[in-house]
Amino acid sequence: MEAKKVKESSVAIAQVMVPQDVNPSGNVHGGVIMRLIDTTAGVVASRHARSNVVTVSIDRLDFHHPVFVGDLLVLKGSLNMVGRTSMEIGVRVEAENLMTGQVRHTASAYLTFVALDEEGKPREVPPLILETEDEVRRNREAKVRRAQRVNERRQEARCQVSPERCT
Numbered sequence: 404m405e406a407k408k409v410k411e412s413s414v415a416i417a418q419v420m421v422p423q424d425v426n427p428s429g430n431v432h433g434g435v436i437m438r439l440i441d442t443t444a445g446v447v448a449s450r451h452a453r454s455n456v457v458t459v460s461i462d463r464l465d466f467h468h469p470v471f472v473g474d475l476l477v478l479k480g481s482l483n484m485v486g487r488t489s490m491e492i493g494v495r496v497e498a499e500n501l502m503t504g505q506v507r508h509t510a511s512a513y514l515t516f517v518a519l520d521e522e523g524k525p526r527e528v529p530p531l532i533l534e535t536e537d538e539v540r541r542n543r544e545a546k547v548r549r550a551q552r553v554n555e556r557r558q559e560a561r562c563q564v565s566p567e568r569c570t
Contacts, residue, residue, distance in 0.1 A: 412481070413480065414446050415480075416480075422472055431472070431476075436496060440512050441514065444480050444492040447490075451482055451529065454519060455523075458516055461512055462512075462513040465511055467507070473500075475498070476497075476509075481493060484545035487527055487528070488527055489515055489517050489518075491548070495508065496511065
């Protein structure tokens, strides 16, 4: 399996926010942004794996600023780390006011996807080629997040076996 560069699967997706995207407060609904984040990450994962992929987890999603009707939402997604069958994708969301040109960093998220074969079973994905210092840093940070997720799953499994150890 031939390794791939981060830039080979990175994407930028843009969409103008419309009235049907807002919540009762008049801001774009967080769920709309979450769906677009998941879609962006899924495209990155599919481009890397060249197969069907599924979302395993959203490790973290932080909203920094509201998004309004008429804003151009730009979602930038790229791979941070690749395991045997899984991939961590980082997505950065920016909102641009098309009238003023002001750009706001509105949200960031880390998502884990798994590649699937034709039978719906996990399949191996190509290794990742890191070319820049930023890619190396993001990969290092992703490995730390992965280790934390693994430790949390182990703790949850221990708690299911011995609940008295987790109170």
